[in-house]
Amino acid sequence: MGNIDWDKMDQNAKPPVTEPERQRFFIAKARGYVKEMEKRLGRPLTAAVTTFGCQMNAKDSEKLKGILGQMGYITGKTEEEADFVIFNTCTVRENANLKVYGRLGSLKSWKKDHPHRMIGLCGCMMQEETVVEKLKKSYRYVDLIFGTHNIFRFAELMAQRFESGEMVIDIWEKADQIVEDLPAERKYSFKSGVNIMFGCNNFCSYCIVPYVRGRERSREPEAIQKEIEELVKDGVAEVMLLGQNVNSYGKTLEHPISFAQLLRRIHEIEGLKRIRFMTSHPKDLSDELIQVMQESPKICRHLHLPVQSGSTRILQKMNRRYTKESYLELVEKIRKAIPDISLTTDIIVGFPGETEEDFQETLDVVRKARYDSAFTFLYSKRTGTPAAVLEEQVEETVMKERFNRLLQEVQTISREVCAVHEGSVQEVLVESVSEQDASMITGRLGNNLLVHFPGNREKIGSLIPVKLTKCMGFYYLGEEN
Numbered sequence: 001m002g003n004i005d006w007d008k009m010d011q012n013a014k015p016p017v018t019e020p021e022r023q024r025f026f027i028a029k030a031r032g033y034v035k036e037m038e039k040r041l042g043r044p045l046t047a048a049v050t051t052f053g054c055q056m057n058a059k060d061s062e063k064l065k066g067i068l069g070q071m072g073y074i075t076g077k078t079e080e081e082a083d084f085v086i087f088n089t090c091t092v093r094e095n096a097n098l099k100v101y102g103r104l105g106s107l108k109s110w111k112k113d114h115p116h117r118m119i120g121l122c123g124c125m126m127q128e129e130t131v132v133e134k135l136k137k138s139y140r141y142v143d144l145i146f147g148t149h150n151i152f153r154f155a156e157l158m159a160q161r162f163e164s165g166e167m168v169i170d171i172w173e174k175a176d177q178i179v180e181d182l183p184a185e186r187k188y189s190f191k192s193g194v195n196i197m198f199g200c201n202n203f204c205s206y207c208i209v210p211y212v213r214g215r216e217r218s219r220e221p222e223a224i225q226k227e228i229e230e231l232v233k234d235g236v237a238e239v240m241l242l243g244q245n246v247n248s249y250g251k252t253l254e255h256p257i258s259f260a261q262l263l264r265r266i267h268e269i270e271g272l273k274r275i276r277f278m279t280s281h282p283k284d285l286s287d288e289l290i291q292v293m294q295e296s297p298k299i300c301r302h303l304h305l306p307v308q309s310g311s312t313r314i315l316q317k318m319n320r321r322y323t324k325e326s327y328l329e330l331v332e333k334i335r336k337a338i339p340d341i342s343l344t345t346d347i348i349v350g351f352p353g354e355t356e357e358d359f360q361e362t363l364d365v366v367r368k369a370r371y372d373s374a375f376t377f378l379y380s381k382r383t384g385t386p387a388a389v390l391e392e393q394v395e396e397t398v399m400k401e402r403f404n405r406l407l408q409e410v411q412t413i414s415r416e417v418c419a420v421h422e423g424s425v426q427e428v429l430v431e432s433v434s435e436q437d438a439s440m441i442t443g444r445l446g447n448n449l450l451v452h453f454p455g456n457r458e459k460i461g462s463l464i465p466v467k468l469t470k471c472m473g474f475y476y477l478g479e480e481n
């Protein structure tokens with residue numbers, strides 16, 4: 001995307017009404033303000049972006065960094081030394097919220113000492129009215145607040161903040177458009193997340209995501225394809241297709257297409273080496289998807305298939321729309337079709353009304369599905385969700401005790417599953433020089449596990465066969481084959 005130079009522009013010109021032209025205008029305008037401040041301070045301005053939560057947020061933060069870079073900020077600084085700090089927040093569990101308030105509190109004196117410093121807040125937490133009320137009342141020193149639907153307007157809001165000198169708040173209840181072609185600064189040169197859809201329509205009863213990320217919207221397949229082609233030209237070997245529920249991709253498009261069809265199109269992209277995706281809702285996982293995975297060597301043999309609970313009774317209360325039996329049947333079908341598949345999951349412990357018997361059902365699913373790994377969560381009550389008003393909230397000590405038992409089971413099985421691949425040769429995407437030993441490099445297997453083996457940094461970004469000589473529990477040691 002071409003940059004506009006603010007100094008050479010008609011400064012009284014009206015901003016364009018269409019996107020992304022409008023944002024390019026405001027990037028240039030904000031760049032003008034940044035330059036003024038640079039002159040005043042006698043040095044370049046710096047920014048720190050802190051990300052909480054999931055891969056969607058990580059991707060959004062890359063967009064924030066891209067825009068910050070074009071506004072003239074040097075990114076990648078620590079919060080302490082930056083002139084602008086932005087928190088891209090998560091609200092899926094309460095402790096994510098608490099962390100943000102904690103960090104904000106400690107920034108109060110940081111800002112008092114240097115009043116030119118600015119604080120921005122965005123992401124899921126900002127979509128909650130009570131949060132914004134609290135910020136307005138008790139955190140007056142925050143400069144900029146926006147939500148999940150208007151992240152593309154970051155530059156416009158920054159320009160507004162520079163002009164007014166006052167707190168700018170812009171929260172949209174829903175998204176009316178998907179803005180393409182804005183800048184992004186990638187964390188890795190060789191792999192990238194790619195949004196294929198936004199929002200969620202499932203309304204699992206514990207989950208706040210549908211309220212803060214809005215209804216499901218899919219990107220046009222052509223736009224996705226174009227983005228990936230450009231990424232590949234830029235050296236990307238692996239893409240992770242991102243959506244809350246990728247299996248319902250494309251259903252709401254003017255010309256509907258299935259997720260499996262999208263995968264087929266992406267698989268054709270020359271130069272792309274690996275395709276990953278997450279998250280798959282078990283209720284929507286189609287036979288067509290299993291077939292495409294079987295037929296497409298670029299698609300990693302990995303499925304993240306959140307089960308949440310093993311008890312049909314609890315699953316029903318969670319509004320998950322599958323049973324323990326149907327989930328296990330699906331697992332069996334997938335394993336039969338793709339024997340080397342790696343399965344991972346999310347599990348919530350302590351959903352309201354969960355009894356010891358319900359919990360035993362969860363342990364039973366864990367033993368039967370034999371996950372490569374599982375993310376385990378303590379149930380967290382989210383105001384506004386149907387589950388929050390259910391009576392019989394599970395006592396914390398009971399919840400924690402169950403959580404520990406579950407973790408032990410999950411880890412025991414993970415170790416066993418991991419060891420199965422010992423001795424085999426697998427394709428590995430080299431990601432970095434090993435943190436522990438500079439003569440070793442670290443690569444990622446298709447199943448997401450890491451392997452450390454002798455090598456140098458020139459291999460970063462390439463896909464090479466590696467023999468997994470020793471399983472170390474949750475990672476391997478290996479050697480190039």
Ligand code: 5AD
Pocket residue numbers: 092093206207208306308346347348377378379380381382
């Ligand atoms: N409490 C605990 N875990 C939750 N998750 C979503 N909402 C909650 C909640 N209220 C978990 C689910 C989901 C993952 C991203 O976060 O397991 O799959």
Ligand code: SF4
Pocket residue numbers: 200201202203204207208209210244245281
């Ligand atoms: Fe939340 Fe369920 Fe949607 Fe996942 S599928 S984001 S758990 S509502």
